[in-house]
Amino acid sequence: MRFAAYALKLPFVTALPRTLLAALTAALVTLATLVVPVPAPAAVAAACQTDPATPKRQLRAMWISSVANIDWPSRPGLTVSAQQTEFRAWLDLAVAKRMNAVVVQIRPTADAFWPSSYEPWSQWLTGTQGGNPGYDPLAFMVSEAHARNLEFHAWFNPYRIANHDDPTKLVSTHPARKNPSWRFAYGGKLYYNPGIPTVRAFIEDAIMDAVSKYDVDGVHLDDYFYPYPVSGESIPDSGTYAQYGGSFGSIADWRRENVNLLVRELDQRIHAAKPHVSFGISPFGIWRNSGTDPLGSRTSGLQSYDAIYADSRTWVKQGWVDYISPQIYWHLGFSTAAYEVLTAWWSDVVRGTGVQLVVGQAAYRAGASGQEAAWQDPAELSDHLYDNRQHPEIAGDIYFSAKDVRADRIGAITRLVNAHYTRPALLPARGGAAAPAAPAITAATQGSGGVQLAWTGSGTAYAVYRVAGTPSAADPCFFADARNLVGTTRAKTFTDTTASGTNTYYVTALTRTHQESAPSAGRTAGSSGGTFSVILDNAAAGFTASAGWGTSAYSSQLYGADYRFADPVAASDPAWYAATIPSAGSYRVEVWYPANSGYNSATPFIVATSSGNQTVAVDQRSGGGAWRVLGTYTLNAGTYNVVGVSRWTSTTGYVIADAVRITKV
Incomplete structure (x- = not known):
């Protein structure tokens, strides 16, 4: 009827004699019925009414920090079994909160949570820098995360060597001790000098050692680039600037370019080695204030562009990162840096770039003593996610840190989960990989422990959907948001322990970068007394x-x-x-x-x-x-x-x- 309906709207057609018009219309109608219809699932899906409380795709993660044993291990020197038990509990917490990724610190202080040929074993494992923990923690952590279909983002601190300034406390084989010209002391800590090209190459090599050897899903840098300013001290790199900064008009521009080079080169090296691995950075939440730069945000706080030489806006605009996770650790309405002001600003920065925006959330502030009154409100964190819904560019959130998610002070995390994470969510797709073929369900059996599903397919992971009753066909709206999403898995089996009544199941396949296939044919299971629904x-x-x-x-x-x-x-x-x-x-x-x-x-x-x-x-x-x-x-x-x-x-x-x-x- 496309032709007939369109033709009837044309002025010259409506001016035709009635008999001729009728004949033309009949001919067009006949022609329309002879055209083979082409299904339009995208158009149907676009017309579906989705629920913003159950988004289909959203990155949900927490930072698991190892420096100073903030989260894991809880203290140095635990047995292998105790370390592993603790880590599994963190992953189980993430699953219980319906998260789909963890960001784990594996190079906190120029050291390693894997057997690295570049840097010593981390002191936070055994209590002694260079001490072998007796197993490969990174291999263990990646395997356990993937068993729960959690993405594992490996978190590296690029420049920090130690939280003290005494190089003799470093293990004798430490590269920073063997190469004293690579480092400087500032604010009571030791740092690698970002202005030395050899140092930059070394840091990249150390990171790429983990990327090349382990099945990580992401590489993550935090907000520590050049050190945060310390009153009365100057960064001792004037000699390095004199040696390498001749083409720059100011030492500030040179420092920013040193950081930019690390970001750009890491991006290139990571994707050359493993295109599916995402690269993300979690910068300080303010790039620049609008009072300093018209491109900046309506804030008045510390400017990371000027203070720590982190030009995070350029990283986004140049596409040097796959995602940016600014630490917007301030409450709604905060006069210096309001949460809603910064989410709007960062949304504008990423718009049209292809870079995903993931907000760093201050779980550590919710209900903590000494925090502003806003952080004593159990709704504050949840209200942040309501604000996020106003910005389609926001692809998810990461919470600092795991121990604060677990503590759930004043019930803030429970409130957030109940309002925003009632259903699982797929991770945002990245890249342009083709979707895999639809899987085929081979079994759907009601047992005492729930409905046991099995299927065949060629995905890296799979999503399982459950629809009440026995629909005669798969409505595209079943899959438009997560209201029917039961769970995800990297296996080809799944047990639905929450089912009741009669349900129809569908399974989709996902690539490593989360492109989703068409749904399988539906398979019905359950008791005959369940809810009936048919389309x-x-x-x-x-x-x-x-x-x-x-x-x-x-x-x-x-x-x-x-x-x-x-x-x-x-x-x-x-x-x-x-x-x-x-x-x-x-x-x-x-x-x-x-x-x-x-x-x-x-x-x-x-x-x-x-x-x-x-x-x-x-x-x-x-x-x-x-x-x-x-x-x-x-x-x-x-x-x-x-x-x-x-x-x-x-x-x-x-x-x-x-x-x-x-x-x-």
Whole structure:
């Protein structure tokens, strides 16, 4: 009907003689019915009403910090078994809070949580720098994270050598001790000098050692670049500037370029080695203030561009990172740096760049003593995520740190999870990889522990969806958000322990970078006493209509591949949807149709209730492309014509029959 409906809107067509116009219209209608319809799942999905409380894709993570044993290990010198038990508990916490990633610090102070040929074992493992912990922590952590289908982002601090300034306390083989010209002391700590090209290459090599040897999903840098300013002290790198900074007009510009080189070169090296690995940085939340730079944010706090020489805006604009996770550790309405001001500013920075924005959240402030009154409000963190919903550029959140997520002071984390993380979420897709083929469910068995599913497929991971009842076809709206998402896994089996009644399951396959396949064919499992729901499309076997009904794919609001249309006549001539109603009772009846200003304002829908037919007039000029409730009716058990669309109406415009959904209530 695309051709006929379009032609009828053209001025020269409406000026034709009525007989010629009728003949042309009939010919066009006939032509439209001969065209093979092309399904438009994207158009249908776009028309679905999604719930912002159950987003389909969202990065949800927490930082697991190892420096000073903040999170893990809880103290140095634990046995291997104790260390591993603690780490598993952190992963289980992430799963319980419906997170899908962890960001784990594996190079906190120029050391390593893996057997590195570049740097010594971390003191935070055994209490002694260089002391072998007796196993490979990084291999263990990656394996355990992936077993729970959590992404593992390896967190590196690039320049910090030690939280003290005594090089003799470093193990004798430490590169910073063997190469004293590589380091400087500042503010009571030791740092690698970012201005020395050899040092930059060494830091990159040390990071790439972990990337090349382990199956990490991401490389993550924190906010420590040049050291944060210390009153009364100057960074002792004037000699290095004299040696390497000749082409720069100021030492500040040179320092920024040193950091930029590290970021740009790491980006290139990571993706050359493993294109699927994401590269992200968590900078200080303020780039520059608008009072200093018109491109800056409406804030008045420390400027990372000037104070620590971190030009985070350029990293985004140049595409040197896959995601940016600014530490917006301030409350809503904070006069110096308001949360809502910075989310809006960062959203504007990433817009159109392809860089994902993930907000660093201050879980450590919620309910903590000494914090502002705003942080004593259990709703503060949750309200941050409500603000996030105003910015489609925000792809998720990372919480600092794991121990604060676990502490759940004043119930702030519980409140956040209950408001925003009621369902699992897929990770945001990155890159342009093709989606895999749809998997095939081979078993769906109800057991004492739940419904046990098995399937075949070629994905790196899989998403499992559950829909109540037995729909006759997979509605694209089932998968538009996470309301039906039960869980994800890297296995090809899954046990749904929360199912009740009769349900239909669908499985999709995901690539390493989270492109999603089409859904599998549905597989039903569960007790016969469960909720019944069925969708009947005009292409289903139970649909019947006379030759007076045409077929069209003109509107993008259609359900499935096409829909049916007819002119009003002074006779019923209904199109009927037959269904098998499993038992007598109350059922909600919904209809789906495309809307158009030229369609009928009072299309009669007929429902065959147990007490006789009831007719509901629907204005099909608006409200299309979504399920619309006709009402709840008492229906008899059996197979019969349950819902019809009549042509008998005095109003003008096509009447449309597309899809019907019947659900027991």
